[in-house]
Amino acid sequence: MDHAPYRRAEEFDRFLGDPDDPDEVFSYARCADLDEREEFPADICRRFQEWGLPDQYVPVEHGGGLRDYEQVLQLIRTVARRDLTCAVGHGKTYLGGVCVWVAGSAEQGARLGADIMAGVPVALGLTERAHGSDLLAGEVRTDDTTADTGDHWLVSGEKWLINNATRGSLLSLLTRTRPEAGPRGFSVLLVDKRRLDTDTYRHLPKIRTHGIRGADISGIAFDGARVPRGALVGEEGAGLEIVLKALQLTRTMCAALSLGAGDHGLRLGLDFAEQRELYGRRLIDLPQARHVLTGAAADVLLHEAVALVAARAVQTQTAELGVTAAVTKYLLPTGTDQVLADLAGLLGARAFLKSGHPYGRFQKVARDHRLVGLFDGNTLVNLNSLINQFRSLARGFRRGTGDTAGSDTACDLGAPLPPLDPAKLSLVARHGSGVMARLASCVEEVTRRAGPNPALAPVAEAARRLFAVTTAVHADMEEYQGALTDVPPAAFEVARRYTLCWAGAACLGLWTRSVDQVRDDPRTGPLWRDGLWLHTALDRLLVRLGEPAAADRETYEALLGTLRAARSSGRLFSLLPQQGPERPPLTPGAVTGDRERTPC
Amino acid sequence: MPVPTTAPTTESLTTWLAERIALYLTRQPAEIDPDVPLAEYGLDSVAALSLCGDIEDDFDLVIEPTAAWDYPTVHALAGHLMAEFAADTAQGGGA
Numbered sequence: 001m002d003h004a005p006y007r008r009a010e011e012f013d014r015f016l017g018d019p020d021d022p023d024e025v026f027s028y029a030r031c032a033d034l035d036e037r038e039e040f041p042a043d044i045c046r047r048f049q050e051w052g053l054p055d056q057y058v059p060v061e062h063g064g065g066l067r068d069y070e071q072v073l074q075l076i077r078t079v080a081r082r083d084l085t086c087a088v089g090h091g092k093t094y095l096g097g098v099c100v101w102v103a104g105s106a107e108q109g110a111r112l113g114a115d116i117m118a119g120v121p122v123a124l125g126l127t128e129r130a131h132g133s134d135l136l137a138g139e140v141r142t143d144d145t146t147a148d149t150g151d152h153w154l155v156s157g158e159k160w161l162i163n164n165a166t167r168g169s170l171l172s173l174l175t176r177t178r179p180e181a182g183p184r185g186f187s188v189l190l191v192d193k194r195r196l197d198t199d200t201y202r203h204l205p206k207i208r209t210h211g212i213r214g215a216d217i218s219g220i221a222f223d224g225a226r227v228p229r230g231a232l233v234g235e236e237g238a239g240l241e242i243v244l245k246a247l248q249l250t251r252t253m254c255a256a257l258s259l260g261a262g263d264h265g266l267r268l269g270l271d272f273a274e275q276r277e278l279y280g281r282r283l284i285d286l287p288q289a290r291h292v293l294t295g296a297a298a299d300v301l302l303h304e305a306v307a308l309v310a311a312r313a314v315q316t317q318t319a320e321l322g323v324t325a326a327v328t329k330y331l332l333p334t335g336t337d338q339v340l341a342d343l344a345g346l347l348g349a350r351a352f353l354k355s356g357h358p359y360g361r362f363q364k365v366a367r368d369h370r371l372v373g374l375f376d377g378n379t380l381v382n383l384n385s386l387i388n389q390f391r392s393l394a395r396g397f398r399r400g401t402g403d404t405a406g407s408d409t410a411c412d413l414g415a416p417l418p419p420l421d422p423a424k425l426s427l428v429a430r431h432g433s434g435v436m437a438r439l440a441s442c443v444e445e446v447t448r449r450a451g452p453n454p455a456l457a458p459v460a461e462a463a464r465r466l467f468a469v470t471t472a473v474h475a476d477m478e479e480y481q482g483a484l485t486d487v488p489p490a491a492f493e494v495a496r497r498y499t500l501c502w503a504g505a506a507c508l509g510l511w512t513r514s515v516d517q518v519r520d521d522p523r524t525g526p527l528w529r530d531g532l533w534l535h536t537a538l539d540r541l542l543v544r545l546g547e548p549a550a551a552d553r554e555t556y557e558a559l560l561g562t563l564r565a566a567r568s569s570g571r572l573f574s575l576l577p578q579q580g581p582e583r584p585p586l587t588p589g590a591v592t593g594d595r596e597r598t599p600c
Numbered sequence: 601m602p603v604p605t606t607a608p609t610t611e612s613l614t615t616w617l618a619e620r621i622a623l624y625l626t627r628q629p630a631e632i633d634p635d636v637p638l639a640e641y642g643l644d645s646v647a648a649l650s651l652c653g654d655i656e657d658d659f660d661l662v663i664e665p666t667a668a669w670d671y672p673t674v675h676a677l678a679g680h681l682m683a684e685f686a687a688d689t690a691q692g693g694g695a
Contacts (some may be wrong), residue, residue, distance in 0.1 A: 136645060183645035183669040240645070241666055388646050390652040428649045428665040430656060485625055485642050 001518040002328050003413060006578045009074035009480035014581045015051050019082045028361055029084040035364055038206075040167065040211045041086045048079070048090050049119045057094040058116050059101050059420070062109035068417050069249075073256045073311040081261020081572075084368035087216040087257055088375075092215075094164040094253070095376070096122025098246040099172040101189045102422045103234030108190060115170060123168035125159040125191075126219065126243060133381050135240060138186065140222065141176040152226040153177075153189060157203070160219035167216045168205040169194050174239050186239035189231045200225035211367040245425040248321040250376045251329035252314055255307035258332035261369040262300045262339050263572060268362050269293055269343040270567055272350060283346075292346045294556040297563045297573065298536035299525070302507065303332050304575050305537060309435070309506040317406030317416045318424035323389060323433050327499045330382040333373035340366040383495040387487055389429055390477040393498070396432010397474045400440075411509035413576075414517045435505045436470070441506035443467045446498045446531070455530035462538040462550035463508055469545050470501040497545060504541045507534055523569075523577040527562055533575060608659065608685060613678040620654055621674065634674035643680065645669060661688060 022029035026044045034041050048054070056072050058064020066072060072094070076522045080087035093116055100112050110513050116122060119339050131137040140157030155175060159165065171191045178185035193201065204219030273284040273293055283289045310328040316322060344351035344366060350359040351366070373379055386393070396402045409415045450456035473494065480491040511534040519529045527533045536559050539551035572578040608616075614634055622629040625641055632641065637678035638648060656662055663684055664670075671680040 119647070182639065182672070183648075183666070241669075244646075383645065388650060391650050395657065426665060427646075428652060430653055430662075430665075485644065486646060 001521055001576065003576045005068065005071045005074040006574070006576050008071060009078045010578045012051060012053070012075055012225045013078050013578075016047060016078075016082070017579065018582050020582055022501040026082060026281060027174050028082065028084070029582070031085070031261045032360065034214045035085065038208065039418050040214050040216055041083070041089060042460060044083075044086050045090050046119075048086075053079075053090065054093065054116050054119060057097060058092075058113040059109075061419075062101070062106075062113035064113050064117060067419070068312075069253065069314040069420070070308065070311040070417065072253060072261075073307060076253065076256035077259045077263070080257045081263045082260075084257060084261055084372070085212045085366070087260060088163065088212050088371075089215045091213060091253075091256075092124070093120075093122045093168075095124045095250050096164065096168060096170065096172055098249055099124070100190060102246045102249075102425065103188070104190070104240045108233065110169065112190065120170065121164045121168045121247065122170040122172070123162055123164035124175040124246075125162050125165065127169065127170050128158060129160040129219075133377065135174060135186070135243065136181060136183065138174055138176055140173065140180075141179070142187075142227075143224070149312075150548050151229055153231070154189070155222045155225045155227050158219060158221040160204060161207060161217060162219055164216050165218040165220045166206065172218065172233065174243055177236055177239070182238040183240050186243075187236050188233040188239045188242050189205065189227050190233050191225070191227050191231060196227070196523065203280065209371065211364075211369070211371045216283050230583060241427065243420070244427055245377050248325040248425060249314065251325040251382070252310050252321065254372060254375055255303070255310060255328050255332045255376075257372045258336040258369065259300075259304060259307055261372070262303055262336045263574075264365050265336075265340045265343050265362065265369075266293075266296050266300050266573060267567065268365070269296060269346050270563060272347050272359060274564075274567075276369050288494050289346055290556075290560060292342050293563070293577040294536075294560045296343050297559055298533075298540050298556070299335055299339045301575060302503065302537035302540055303335055305510050305533070306331060306503045307508045308413070308575070311409040313406065313435070315420045316409040316452075317434055318421060319426045320403055320406070320433055320435075321425060322385065322427060323393065323429045323502070324435075326382040326385045327502045328433070329377060330379050330386075330496070331499045331503055332377055333369070336369060337366075337373065340369060380492070383492050383499075384487060385499055386495040387480065387491050390491075390494075392428060392430055393432050393436070394474050394477040394481055396429070397436055397470075399432070400437050402429070402432040402434035402437040404434040404437050407438050408513060409507060410435075411438075411506070411513040413510075413514040433502065433505075435502060435509060436508055439467055439470060439505040440502075442505070442512045445512045446508065446534075453530065458550065458552075458555075459531035459535045459538065462535060462542060463504075463546060465550065466501065466504040466508075466538055469497075469542070469547060470505070473497045473501050500541045500545050504538055507537045507541075518576065523566075523571060524575060526558075527575060532558055532562070607689075608681070610678050610682055614674055616658070617651075617674045617677055620651065622691050624650070632674060634678075637672045638668060638674075639672065651677075659685075661685060 016026045017024035017027050020025055025047050055065035056075055059066045076087055076091050093133040095113055097116055100108050128138055142153040142155055173189045173191045174186055175189050176185055177187040201222045206218045273289050276283040310324045313324045347362055351362050353360045446463045447460040476494045515528050519525050535551050535555055539549055542550050566573040570580050572580055618629040618632040622632055649665040651668050652663050652665040671677040
């Protein structure tokens with residue numbers, strides 16, 4: 001199946017050139033160099049501009065090229081696979097603009113869209129030094145008691161740890177517009193720094209970080225800055241609501257960063273295992289090494305499946321995005337951190353080498369990715385937002401309600417996506433999760449298919465077990481559905497289990513609704529035909545849910561075969577075919593100079 | 601979905617809301633003063649969004665999740681719900 005988002009990402013990747021070639025602007029060598037110097041990748045961002053990546057941050061209704069979030073997912077993943085700093089440093093402009101896409105006027109949208117497409121960086125100013133994720137405590141404020149504020153807001157206060165705070169010419173600023181604050185006490189102002197009196201604001205120094213070192217993570221302080229009234233995005237007092245809805249979109253899109261990091265880490269792990277030789281045996285021939293590698297490979301595909309469904313659900317199941325985003329933003333960063341930690345065990349000392357060594361890239365990926373879990377709401381924030389919805393989620397599961405039609409379209413890769421209607425975004429999934437409501441029928445479907453195809457029998461068995469656990473998790477959620485204040489730690493564990501079950505339901509939905517369209521592809525068909533990727537994904541989820549394993553060695557060996565085949569033919573290891581821009585890797589037998597023999 | 605046989609009154613809604621909010625806060629309904637903002641009891645703004653699901657469930661009335669932000673006390677919310685019921689009935693929907 002020729003899936004358009006992958007084709008476009010493949011073209012973009014080819015445009016960016018072979019990352020192994022140090023003469024390319026966007027090469028691994030260049031990224032390592034910039035990281036070492038903690039320098040913003042400005043010349044690489046210019047390459048993105050040449051290709052037209054910023055157009056993809058601007059919805060078509062505002063003059064840009066953003067039609068499908070699934071496409072944006074694959075493009076940012078492409079960048080993140082080479083370098084997370086570039087993906088974050090450039091992708092943050094989408095974050096900066098998204099409040100306007102959610103609630104701005106047509107005129108604001110058109111103007112901002114033109115700026116973004118012209119390459120102007122945009123930032124989102126939410127967090128403050130003293131308050132972190134507690135947005136309602138924000139102290140950046142408008143002061144209307146001063147005379148001469150008829151046409152202007154007078155903005156004062158400081159935002160800190162803001163991506164692009166210094167480089168960004170525009171800033172979506174969550175501002176307290178009522179002194180007493182409260183959920184209606186904040187508004188979003190689209191502040192254009194180019195039009196401010198330079199005496200009324202100053203940038204705070206770039207923060208030195210352990211990962212994403214080249215990004216402009218800094219701050220900005222306003223002191224009576226005159227911001228025109230027309231900068232108001234949406235209604236006055238709607239700031240918190242707009243930001244929470246906007247974060248549903250960006251949290252879902254953060255999946256692209258984790259996917260890219262997982263792709264990169266897995267490739268490094270595989271190459272090392274293929275090339276490393278100890279006492280006459282290659283690492284990849286040792287059972288423990290194969291175990292780590294295949295587990296990582298299974299997780300990478302599991303994450304891809306969840307991200308595919310989630311990114312498509314942005315448009316097909318918009319009213320439930322609060323659930324989708326929280327699950328995705330919890331599961332992919334934590335899951336990918338774990339993949340990288342496991343692979344670090346495989347690489348041993350190589351995982352700690354700095355640039356200059358082929359495996360020096362590994363420590364950078366792991367270091368950079370550790371920040372992804374913190375962006376746009378950390379893991380606890382995301383679990384807490386699920387706990388707040390336990391009432392409607394448990395009720396929806398009991399009744400089988402939720403947007404099941406939207407879930408079906410999200411899972412059917414051949415179905416065209418409806419345009420995103422931001423008015424459908426909701427702070428609460430009123431009727432539960434359609435993905436979860438579909439779980440029972442997906443389990444039946446796999447069971448039905450296992451009749452004529454015995455290879456699917458263990459997959460169907462794993463699916464039935466997942467359904468049983470999911471039912472039990474929802475019963476636990478009923479226990480905590482009253483716990484809206486003083487949330488006990490045990491409720492966070494229930495929420496964590498919920499995310500694993502949701503992921504399983506999404507995988508089952510994706511497989512059942514798409515397998516017939518993709519099974520015959522000679523490249524990725526073998527992953528789908530007998531439910532191979534689904535089997536290992538369900539196994540990984542069940543084990544993390546504390547259940548016995550559901551897949552045997554043989555299944556994982558088959559997965560390893562597909563991983564090695566993808567690498568040797570220059571393809572990305574993914575659910576759908578995508579060719580990489582790199583020169584084909586040296587086959588193990590042909591490696592001479594790179595072959596490692598020294599034990600350490 | 602349960603449909604009340606009699607139309608709700610401001611009084612019955614006030615009682616229902618106090619009970620529901622007391623449940624969220626693990627307090628007694630009598631402790632909830634209908635004129636005190638819910639935030640002062642420690643009901644945070646995101647938790648208050650859950651009310652819309654319970655209202656839809658018990659009264660078959662669809663309201664904005666943010667209703668408790670715009671009508672931050674039990675009395676204000678009860679008044680808002682009465683107005684919504686009237687509008688809903690006028691459109692021929694709901695109970």
